[in-house]
Amino acid sequence: MTLSAVGIALFSVIAYLSGDPARSRIPIDPEIATHYLSVVAHALPASLALLIGPFQFATPLRNSFPRVHRILGRVYMVSIVFATIAAVFATAFTLDGVPVQVGFTLLIAAWTYTLVQGYRTIRRGQVQLHRIWMIRNYSLTFAAVLLRAFLGLGLALQRSFPGLTFAEIYSSSVWASVLICVIVPEYFILQRSPAPRAAPRGRRENTRSTNAAAIPVRSR
Ligand code: HEM
Numbered sequence: 106m107t108l109s110a111v112g113i114a115l116f117s118v119i120a121y122l123s124g125d126p127a128r129s130r131i132p133i134d135p136e137i138a139t140h141y142l143s144v145v146a147h148a149l150p151a152s153l154a155l156l157i158g159p160f161q162f163a164t165p166l167r168n169s170f171p172r173v174h175r176i177l178g179r180v181y182m183v184s185i186v187f188a189t190i191a192a193v194f195a196t197a198f199t200l201d202g203v204p205v206q207v208g209f210t211l212l213i214a215a216w217t218y219t220l221v222q223g224y225r226t227i228r229r230g231q232v233q234l235h236r237i238w239m240i241r242n243y244s245l246t247f248a249a250v251l252l253r254a255f256l257g258l259g260l261a262l263q264r265s266f267p268g269l270t271f272a273e274i275y276s277s278s279v280w281a282s283v284l285i286c287v288i289v290p291e292y293f294i295l296q297r298s299p300a301p302r303a304a305p306r307g308r309r310e311n312t313r314s315t316n317a318a319a320i321p322v323r324s325r
Contacts, residue, residue, distance in 0.1 A: 107159035114152040147191035150184035204276040244290040251282035
């Protein structure tokens with residue numbers, strides 16, 4: 106996971122460091138002067154966030170260097186804030202169609218919500234909840250890796266299925282990566298969360314009496 110994140114982050118950055126719209130990997134609308142700018146302003150901080158993420162989850166690193174974890178955490182969050190603002194414009198300007206715009210809009214909403222929750226929980230000292238929200242948030246960041254993997258797979262399949270259009274491959278890749286990155290972390294979060302403990306005896310009795318009161322006399 107770390108290798109693919111680092112690989113995609115570096116691969117993504119290189120094309121946009123030159124500032125040359127001709128080197129963009131997605132079509133740029135020549136009519137909209139800020140389209141290319143929005144893609145660059147998105148790609149650079151988003152790549153930084155993708156790069157930082159895996160190191161934040163490394164327990165030995167977190168335990169030995171908590172200050173580094175805090176500093177990198179702030180850089181990660183600020184990078185996502187910039188990347189998200191730029192992504193709003195990139196989504197509005199994209200030439201890749203409405204299904205892609207809808208997929209990216211939902212991703213922007215989920216990316217923002219999970220980041221806000223990750224920040225709020227750690228400010229309140231709720232470390233376990235912070236961990237859970239940041240797993241969700243980084244999983245969404247990782248959608249960038251899956252998207253490119255699916256896109257590569259789709260383009261390879263296109264050789265055998267020439268009827269497939271680029272738009273079909275691209276929009277399916279966006280949607281598949283978003284769905285997988287929303288569902289998979291839930292599995293890991295549930296697997297590793299402690300099983301819910303039974304309520305204390307006194308409270309259980311209270312609950313029972315409340316429920317009993319709710320049962321109509323006829324059925325008792
Ligand atoms: C998870 C939230 C993300 C959202 C909502 C998002 C949104 C977008 C949008 C709307 C575009 C323009 C696509 C188009 O016009 O077809 C785009 C392009 C791009 N994004 Fe993201 N993105 C996200 C995460 C990332 C991450 C983590 C990276 C890090 C590698 C990244 C790197 C790029 C790059 C490099 C492009 C330009 C296209 C390319 O060269 O592949 N994005 N993104």
